[in-house]
Amino acid sequence: MAWPVDQAKLDRVRVLMKDQDVDALVVRAPDNMLYLTNYWCMKGYDAAIFPREGEPTLIALEPQLADTQRNSWTKDIRLFKSYDEHDPRPPQFRALDMALEILKQRGLTDNVAIELNMGTQSADRMVGEPTTPTQFYFDAFRKVAGKVTDTTPLLNEARAIKTSQEIERMRLANELAALAMDYTREHMRPGMKESEVGGMYEGFVHGLGVGYKGKVEMARAFTLVWSGKGIATFTATGDRPIQKNEPTLFEIWVCVDGYWTDLTKNACPGELTLEYHKLLDLLLKVFHEAVNHARDGASFPDLDRLIRARITEGGYPGQPSHAICHGVGARAHEFPYAHQAGGGTIRKNMVLAIEPGIYWPGGGGLRLEDNFLITETGNEKLCSYPDDFRLKQ
Numbered sequence: 367m368a369w370p371v372d373q374a375k376l377d378r379v380r381v382l383m384k385d386q387d388v389d390a391l392v393v394r395a396p397d398n399m400l401y402l403t404n405y406w407c408m409k410g411y412d413a414a415i416f417p418r419e420g421e422p423t424l425i426a427l428e429p430q431l432a433d434t435q436r437n438s439w440t441k442d443i444r445l446f447k448s449y450d451e452h453d454p455r456p457p458q459f460r461a462l463d464m465a466l467e468i469l470k471q472r473g474l475t476d477n478v479a480i481e482l483n484m485g486t487q488s489a490d491r492m493v494g495e496p497t498t499p500t501q502f503y504f505d506a507f508r509k510v511a512g513k514v515t516d517t518t519p520l521l522n523e524a525r526a527i528k529t530s531q532e533i534e535r536m537r538l539a540n541e542l543a544a545l546a547m548d549y550t551r552e553h554m555r556p557g558m559k560e561s562e563v564g565g566m567y568e569g570f571v572h573g574l575g576v577g578y579k580g581k582v583e584m585a586r587a588f589t590l591v592w593s594g595k596g597i598a599t600f601t602a603t604g605d606r607p608i609q610k611n612e613p614t615l616f617e618i619w620v621c622v623d624g625y626w627t628d629l630t631k632n633a634c635p636g637e638l639t640l641e642y643h644k645l646l647d648l649l650l651k652v653f654h655e656a657v658n659h660a661r662d663g664a665s666f667p668d669l670d671r672l673i674r675a676r677i678t679e680g681g682y683p684g685q686p687s688h689a690i691c692h693g694v695g696a697r698a699h700e701f702p703y704a705h706q707a708g709g710g711t712i713r714k715n716m717v718l719a720i721e722p723g724i725y726w727p728g729g730g731g732l733r734l735e736d737n738f739l740i741t742e743t744g745n746e747k748l749c750s751y752p753d754d755f756r757l758k759q
Contacts, residue, residue: 367583367623369404371439372531376402379524383418383479390474391416391517392465392507394499395481397488397696398521399424400624405438406584410490410497411448411458413465414440415474423468425461437583444468462503466510475510479517488624488697491584522701526693527715532625533739536695536717539622540737540748542578542585543629546570547616547751551633556610563614564591564603571620582622590617595729599687611636613646613732613755619698626698627748628719630735632755643756645724645732650754652676652722653734656690661744662714666691666704669712673722686723686733694719694737716740717748 379402383391393399394413400406402416403424412430415423422440426433427448434443446460447453453460469475482504489496507514528536550567568587575585592598594609600617608614611634618629638646656673673690677683691704694717702710702718712718718740723733734753738745 367581368437369531369535372404372529374529375524375532376439378527379416379521380418382520382524386479386515386520387477388479388515388517388520389418389477390469390472390479391521392469392478392480393517393521394497394503395484395487396490396496397624397700398481398517400488401521401525401696403438403440405434406491406624408433408490408492409448409457411461413461415465415468417472417474420472425464425468427457458497458499458503462506466506470510475512477513477515478507478511479515479520480504480507481518482514482516483518485518486697486699488621488626491624494588525695525700526702527713528695528717528739529715532695533715533717535622535625536627536737537748538578538581539585539620539625539627540629541750542571542575542582542622543587543618543620543627543631544749544751545574546587546620547618547631547633550616554608554614554633554635556608556635558608559605560591560593560596560603560608560614561605563608564589564616567591567616567618575620575622578622584621584623586621588619588621591615597725597731597733598729599723599725599733608635611639612730613638613642615733617733621698624696626694626696627737628692628694628698628721628735629737629749629751630721630723630733631749631751632732632734634755638756642732646754646756648680649722649724649732649734652680653720653753656720656722657738657745657747660691660712660718660720660738660740662712662740662742664712666702666710666712667706667708669720670704670706677722677724680724682724685725687725688721688723690722691718691720693717712740714740714742718745
């Protein structure tokens with residue numbers, strides 16, 4: 367979807383480039399391309415050249431011309447063919463040749479930053495199958511540039527702080543996530559398969575989300591659904607039946623034009639059992655203390671210690687086995703992360719997923735997870751669906 371140029375975001379990137387004496391960033395990961403150009407690519411063969419000064423260049427597959435013209439912030443769009451009768455190589459080689467030639471033509475070869483170390487990346491718009499560079503790609507830049515550096519730390523730092531436009535886009539994703547949860551909770555029934563309920567949620571997001579409020583071009587949801595003793599960390603959605611009087615846990619990722627949520631929501635057909643009432647009360651107490659900690663200037667390692675200490679005090683030492691806090695934005699999981707072996711400080715305008723969980727031996731348990739915008743005075747919960755899901759019974 368076309369959005370105005372997010373100048374605050376691009377200016378922040380260029381300040382970091384100047385500080386690190388980088389002439390140009392060259393990115394291929396779909397989430398980095400979206401971040402710098404507002405173009406969410408279809409196949410992952412495309413590339414963007416983002417110079418410290420001047421107009422960025424978007425290198426895109428020929429069939430995507432209309433998409434690039436509609437959505438891209440740059441007007442310098444170069445096209446390459448998916449199949450070229452004069453060049454039998456795969457299409458990404460043509461994109462690479464074009465990127466190298468543009469760098470040379472524009473005199474941007476002193477210090478070029480490329481994605482040497484990604485860790486994770488989002489999928490492209492077409493399929494859940496990231497197209498990643500090969501060694502040939504990395505080596506090609508070393509042949510034309512005086513210095514090749516890793517753009518990942520620079521973009522991690524920039525992407526950690528969200529602009530007002532990014533927050534607006536993430537609000538849309540969270541709105542759709544809450545609406546889908548309301549719909550699914552209302553229509554799920556004991557005995558339905560977990561996969562059936564997951565399909566219901568995902569179909570609702572896609573059906574309502576495309577065209578939502580006239581602001582969304584593509585909306586997708588991805589879920590893991592577990593009910594009763596099926597609740598665990600992490601297993602695939604199965605054909606287990608939805609349980610009455612026990613929670614069904616939804617691990618939810620909603621993507622709206624490349625911006626994501628990462629949520630865990632729960633619903634219970636019937637009345638929760640006493641043991642689950644006690645577990646939910648404990649987890650809500652831990653969750654609320656963690657959320658109160660999450661404010662501008664607070665420590666990430668201390669947040670991890672806090673959650674794990676309170677869960678231990680509640681009788682569940684060593685839990686949870688997964689991370690308890692990370693950034694959300696153009697990826698569902700992105701920098702920064704909270705863990706005791708690291709460092710870092712929570713800062714205003716970060717969006718963080720906070721997710722304590724407790725799991726019982728043999729199956730069952732609960733996890734709570736929401737996305738929080740860090741504000742001047744604390745934080746703001748972005749998804750309206752309640753964490754105390756007893757309020758929805």
